[in-house]
Amino acid sequence: MALSVVWFKRDLRVQDHAALAAAAARGPVLCLYVFEPSVWQQPDAATQHLHFVCESLCDLDQSLKALGARLTVVSGEVTEVLEQLLLAQPFEHLHSHEETGNGVTYLRDQAVQRWCRERGVIWTEWPQFGVVRRLRSRDGWARRWEAHVRAPQALAPKRLQMVSLPWAESEMPDAAGLGLSDQDPPQRQRGGRVLAAEVLHDFLNERSQSYRGGISSPLSAPTACSRLSPYLAHGCLSLREVVRATRERLAALPPEARHHRLGLEAFVSRLAWHCHFIQKLEDEPELEWRNLHRGYDGLREDHFNPAHFAALTEGRTGWPLVDACVAMLRETGWVNFRMRAMLVSVAAYPLWLHWRPVGEWLARQFLDYEPGIHWSQLQMQSGTTGINTTRVYNPIKQAKDHDPQGHFVRRWLPVLRRVPDAWLLEPWRMPPSVQARCGVRLGLDWPLPVVDLEYATREAKTRLHQRRALPEVKAGEADIVRRHGSRSRAAEQTGRTRSAAEAAQQSLF
Numbered sequence: 001m002a003l004s005v006v007w008f009k010r011d012l013r014v015q016d017h018a019a020l021a022a023a024a025a026r027g028p029v030l031c032l033y034v035f036e037p038s039v040w041q042q043p044d045a046a047t048q049h050l051h052f053v054c055e056s057l058c059d060l061d062q063s064l065k066a067l068g069a070r071l072t073v074v075s076g077e078v079t080e081v082l083e084q085l086l087l088a089q090p091f092e093h094l095h096s097h098e099e100t101g102n103g104v105t106y107l108r109d110q111a112v113q114r115w116c117r118e119r120g121v122i123w124t125e126w127p128q129f130g131v132v133r134r135l136r137s138r139d140g141w142a143r144r145w146e147a148h149v150r151a152p153q154a155l156a157p158k159r160l161q162m163v164s165l166p167w168a169e170s171e172m173p174d175a176a177g178l179g180l181s182d183q184d185p186p187q188r189q190r191g192g193r194v195l196a197a198e199v200l201h202d203f204l205n206e207r208s209q210s211y212r213g214g215i216s217s218p219l220s221a222p223t224a225c226s227r228l229s230p231y232l233a234h235g236c237l238s239l240r241e242v243v244r245a246t247r248e249r250l251a252a253l254p255p256e257a258r259h260h261r262l263g264l265e266a267f268v269s270r271l272a273w274h275c276h277f278i279q280k281l282e283d284e285p286e287l288e289w290r291n292l293h294r295g296y297d298g299l300r301e302d303h304f305n306p307a308h309f310a311a312l313t314e315g316r317t318g319w320p321l322v323d324a325c326v327a328m329l330r331e332t333g334w335v336n337f338r339m340r341a342m343l344v345s346v347a348a349y350p351l352w353l354h355w356r357p358v359g360e361w362l363a364r365q366f367l368d369y370e371p372g373i374h375w376s377q378l379q380m381q382s383g384t385t386g387i388n389t390t391r392v393y394n395p396i397k398q399a400k401d402h403d404p405q406g407h408f409v410r411r412w413l414p415v416l417r418r419v420p421d422a423w424l425l426e427p428w429r430m431p432p433s434v435q436a437r438c439g440v441r442l443g444l445d446w447p448l449p450v451v452d453l454e455y456a457t458r459e460a461k462t463r464l465h466q467r468r469a470l471p472e473v474k475a476g477e478a479d480i481v482r483r484h485g486s487r488s489r490a491a492e493q494t495g496r497t498r499s500a501a502e503a504a505q506q507s508l509f
C-alpha cells in the first residue's frame with residue numbers, strides 16, 4: 001500500500017488530528033517534523049518558541065510510540081527534505097493542517113504546493129481552526145465557526161503502520177544552531193499535550209471561577225485566565241476539544257453557579273475571537289507588514305525613535321506598570337490581554353513607534369505568538385485598522401485601576417519595593433527626601449519617564465485624528481469593515497456589516 005507522509009507543523013498532537021486520521025486510514029504513515037532554518041531565522045522567532053516546540057515534540061513522539069510509530073525529526077528546508085524523502089521512500093500523499101502563518105511560511109507553503117504538483121504528490125491540508133480558506137464573504141462566518149467546533153473530532157488511529165527513515169537524525173536542534181541568541185524565560189509554561197490537558201482540566205474545574213472579573217488585573221490574570229494560549233498556538237490541544245470540554249463543563253454547572261457560567265461563556269467567545277482574528281491574516285496576509293487601512297501609511301514610518309524603542313524593550317520607560325510588564329514577560333513569556341494592549345498603546349501613542357518593530361519584539365516575548373491574532377491586535381491597538389475606535393491606555397490610570405496597592409509593580413521591580421505607596425506609580429514626583437529614605441535616586445536607580453506622558457499622548461492623538469478626519473481616509477473605512485469586520489447575529493440576518501466583535505472586545509476587557 002502507498003505511503004502517506006504526515007507533516008506536523010503547529011498541530012503537535014495525535015487527538016482530533018484530521019491529517020493523521022486520514023493518512024492512517026489509507027495505510028502506512030511517516031510522521032515528519034521539519035525544523036526549517038528559514039523560519040527560525042525570522043525576527044518573530046525566539047528561543048522560548050523553539051524549546052516549547054521541542055518539549056511538545058517529545059510528548060508527541062511518546063503518543064506516537066503508544067500507537068506503534070515514531071516521529072521523524074529533520075532539519076532543513078521542507079522542499080529539500082521532501083525531495084530527499086521521495087528518493088529514499090516514494091510516497092503519494094502528503095497531509096498537513098492548513099496553516100495561517102507568517103509571510104515566510106506562506107511562501108514556503110506555496111513552494112511545497114509547486115513541488116507536489118511537479119512530483120505528482122497529492123497534498124491535502126486539513127483545517128484545524130474555524131478559519132476558512134478562500135473565504136468569499138464574512139457573512140455567515142459565525143455559523144461556519146460553530147459548524148467547525150461542533151463537527152465530530154477526528155479519531156486518533158488505534159495503531160499506526162509506521163515507516164522510518166534511515167537518514168533522519170531525530171535530534172532536536174539547539175537554539176544557537178538555528179541562530180537564536182535570546183534568553184528563554186525561566187518561568188515560562190512548558191510544552192506538550194500532557195501539560196496542556198492538565199492546564200485545561202485545572203482551568204475548567206477550578207480557576208475559571210475567577211475568569212469573570214479576574215482577567216484584567218495583572219495580579220489575578222495569571223491564574224484567572226485559562227493559560228491555554230501556547231497550547232492552542234502550537235496545536236497541543238485542538239480548538240474543537242477546548243470548546244467542547246468547556247461546553248460540557250457549562251452543561252454540568254448547577255443553576256446557582258451564575259458567575260462561573262458567565263465566565264465560561266466569555267471564555268468561549270474568546271475562542272471564537274481567536275479564529276476571527278486569524279481569519280483577517282488568512283484573508284489579507286499583507287497585514288503582517290502593511291497598515292490595514294492604507295490611509296495611515298506614512299503616519300509613523302519616518303519617525304522611529306531608537307531611544308524610545310530601547311527604553312520600552314529594556315523596561316526602562318520610567319512608568320512602573322509598563323516596566324513591570326516587560327520584566328514579567330522576560331521571566332514568564334506571558335502577560336494578560338489588557339497589559340499587552342497597554343504596552344502597544346504606550347509604544348504607539350506617547351512613544352510614537354511604528355507597530356512593526358514593536359510587534360517583532362513582542363512576538364519574541366510571547367510564548368503564545370500566533371501571527372493572525374498578534375498582527376491584527378498590533379494594528380488594532382495602534383489605530384491603523386480604520387475600523388476601531390482609538391483606545392489609548394494610560395499606564396498610570398491602568399496601575400491605579402488594576403494594581404492600586406502596587407503589589408504587581410513591587411513584585412517585578414525590586415528596586416521600587418521600598419518606595420511608599422503615594423509615589424510608587426509616579427516615582428518621578430518623589431521629593432529628594434523620600435528618594436533618600438527609600439534609597440532610589442531618580443535618573444540613577446530609576447529612570448525618569450522617557451517622555452512627558454500627557455503631552456506626548458495628546459500630540460499623538462491629534463496626529464492620528466487629523467489623519468482619520470481626511471475624507472479619503474474616511475472613505476476607505478467601509479471597505480475594511482466589509483472585508484474584515486465581524487457581523488453581529490442580527491447583522492448576519494439583515495446583511496448589515498459592523499465591527500461587532502471588536503466593539504465588544506473593547507468594552508469587555
Ligand SMILES: Cc1cc2nc3c(=O)[nH]c(=O)nc-3n(C[C@H](O)[C@H](O)[C@H](O)COP(=O)(O)OP(=O)(O)OC[C@H]3O[C@@H](n4cnc5c(N)ncnc54)[C@H](O)[C@@H]3O)c2cc1C
Nearest residue numbers: 225226227228229270273274337340341368369370374377
Ligand atoms: C498586542 C496583542 C498581541 C497579542 N498577541 C497574541 C498572540 O500572539 N497569541 C495569542 O494567542 N493571543 C494574543 N493576544 C490575545 C490575548 O492577549 C491572549 O490570547 C491571551 O492573553 C492569552 O492568555 P490565555 O490563553 O490565558 O487567555 P484566555 O483569556 O483564557 O483566552 C483563551 C483563548 O482565547 C483566545 N483569545 C483570548 N483573547 C483573545 C483576543 N483578544 N483576540 C483573539 N483571541 C483571543 C486565545 O487563543 C486564548 O488562548 C494578543 C493581544 C494583544 C493586545
